[in-house]
Amino acid sequence: xxxxxxxxxxxxxxxxxxxxxxxxxxxxxxxxxxxxxxxxxxxxxxxxxxxxxxxxxxxxxxxxxxxxxxxxxxxxxxxxxxxxxxxxxxxxxxxxxxxxxxxxxxxxxxxxxxxxxxxxxxxxxxxxxxxxxxxxxxxxxxxxx
Numbered sequence: 575x576x577x578x579x580x581x582x583x584x585x586x587x588x589x590x591x592x593x594x595x596x597x598x599x600x601x602x603x604x605x606x607x608x609x610x611x612x613x614x615x616x617x618x619x620x621x622x623x624x625x626x627x628x629x630x631x632x633x634x635x636x637x638x639x640x641x642x643x644x645x646x647x648x649x650x651x652x653x654x655x656x657x658x659x660x661x662x663x664x665x666x667x668x669x670x671x672x673x674x675x676x677x678x679x680x681x682x683x684x685x686x687x688x689x690x691x692x693x694x695x696x697x698x699x700x701x702x703x704x705x706x707x708x709x710x711x712x713x714x715x716x717x718x719x
Contacts, residue, residue, distance in 0.1 A: 608707075609654065609704065609707050609708055609711055610651050610654045610655045611651075612700075612704055613647065613650065613651035613654065613668065613701075613704050613708070614647075614648055614651035614652065614655075616647055616651075616697065616700050616701060616704065617644050617645065617646070617647030617648030617649075617650070617651055618644065618648055619644070619697070620640055620643055620644030620647055620675070620697050620701075621640065621641050621643075621644025621645055621648065622644070623640055623644070623693055623697065624636070624637035624640050624641065625637075627689055627690065627693055629686075629687075629689070629690050632687075633683050633684065633686055633690060635682050635683065635684070636678065636679060636682050636683040636686065636690065636694075639678055639682045640678075640694070640697075643671060643674070643675060643678075646671065647668070647671060647701060650664060650667065650668060650671075654708060658712075662708060662709070662711065662712030663712065665705050665706075665708030665709040665711075665712055666705065666709060667705070668701055668702070668704060668705025668708055669701075669702050669705035669706060669709070670705075671698075671701050671705070672697075672698045672699065672700070672701030672702030672703075672704075672705055673698065673702060674698070675694050675695075675697050675698030675701055676694065676695050676698035676699065676702075677698075678694055678698075679691045679694045
């Protein structure tokens with residue numbers, strides 16, 4: 575049986591350069607928790623907000639809309655986390671979703687009340703700001719020639 579209790583210095587590991595390169599690629603010089611986590615939570619809240627604020631019966635079209643857009647925001651956040659080098663190009667889509675969420679109560683809804691309007695405006699503004707933060711993170715992580 576091999577003696578696994580002796581722990582040597584990691585710098586002598588034969589795959590240390592590959593492990594360091596993989597770790598650097600995974601992090602990519604970005605702080606995942608500051609951008610991707612809030613985007614995912616915003617998507618969850620957007621999807622659940624019709625049931626939290628109880629407007630599923632008064633605004634069924636807007637409830638379905640918020641569910642779909644919330645799922646889309648959540649999927650974008652998962653993409654930002656799992657494949658940031660590919661997905662951060664879509665951070666402008668977050669900004670577009672934010673603007674859409676702001677105007678959606680009047681386009682999708684039918685006579686929405688103040689609570690529904692404020693809910694969508696706050697979600698839209700947060701999505702827009704977080705999209706700008708994602709775009710800024712993408713711009714910082716692009717290697718300079």
